[in-house]
């Protein structure tokens with residue numbers, strides 16, 4: 001039975017949209033559809049296009065967790081929208097399981113040559129989250145990453161719990177894990193907390209969750225594992241974990257273990273896979289946003305050239321799996337014709353933005369249209385670092401600072417920040433204040449357009 005739509009109440013869940021809970025924005029309700037590992041069939045994609053057109057304002061965003069958001073939902077359409085999405089098979093396994101469908105894996109999971117297939121483990125974890133009454137109470141932001149060491153992976157998003165094989169070609173070497181962070185890639189990154197055998201990976205996840213839920217019962221205002229770690233500390237948590245698992249998880253050598261650096265732009269263009277004779281083809285819709293017509297055309301391309309599914313990515317882009325290698329070039333051309341970009345050197349290929357003033361009352365500028373204008377002014381200039389436009393300092397589009405951040409100050413004006421590990425602001429160092437889009441393009445193009453930054 002479909003759960004009743006939940007009114008917006010002042011609890012910790014109210015700000016997060018879900019399938020059954022439309023968050024209210026300036027342009028109407030937002031419905032977030034949490035997809036299983038970012039995978040959607042062409043039939044489902046067509047249904048989403050129709051729903052966005054019929055019940056919303058036609059805007060569908062890919063999120064940085066490889067889900068989709070349908071925007072502009074009218075209050076009298078909410079029930080019909082939910083019914084339609086459930087009929088498409090886009091609902092959770094249980095009535096109360098929607099919020100906790102937060103397991104991230106690589107878009108290449110199971111298809112990367114020589115890499116362990118982590119999809120069965122990820123599916124087991126995702127099922128447990130949705131079907132266990134105690135796990136269903138976790139925060140909608142509570143998230144788990146199950147990494148297989150794939151060459152294409154988003155490993156910079158912090159997760160409540162992450163697991164990663166210490167040798168991606170040999171799962172018997174065990175899985176490292178960490179809490180409230182990311183798998184270490186660089187020497188200066190925070191090391192893994194522990195190591196478990198591949199047979200114990202599922203038990204590790206459930207034990208960590210159980211420990212957190214018990215702690216959370218005594219600390220009901222907290223919602224994330226980082227809160228528990230800040231309270232009890234790494235040592236006490238690790239000891240407790242070892243007691244419950246009946247095994248040692250701390251290994252001195254783990255201090256030096258680093259995950260292999262994923263490819264910088266691996267999700268663009270033609271991607272080799274272990275599926276003989278077939279590849280994936282990837283491209284980015286401008287600012288991760290798709291119209292109903294684009295969605296329908298995308299599904300037609302997936303049906304004609306691929307295997308009838310579309311893989312969404314945490315870079316807010318798409319990958320079409322199952323494309324015969326000899327048809328890859330043609331498929332890429334079809335995506336370009338649709339307005340998607342596959343050249344990572346183009347600023348629009350990596351630019352991200354929140355909804356801006358068109359969709360959010362807090363926004364000081366129209367970040368989406370400003371972003372498109374900025375990208376057009378910078379088009380063809382190589383070496384532009386990734387740009388993030390945000391309508392206010394809340395930075396909804398990115399939990400982490402990007403190389404360049406434009407923070408709106410008023411309509412059409414932005415402060416420009418260059419990322420720096422030592423701040424002074426959360427976005428880095430202030431390069432320029434209160435610049436128009438044209439002034440921003442001049443400054444960025446001059447400083448970065450043909451080489452490294454002169455302000456760095």
Ligand code: SF4
Pocket residue numbers: 354355356360361362363364390391392393394395396397
């Ligand atoms: S970053 Fe600010 S302006 Fe943009 S969507 Fe979030 S709250 Fe709104």
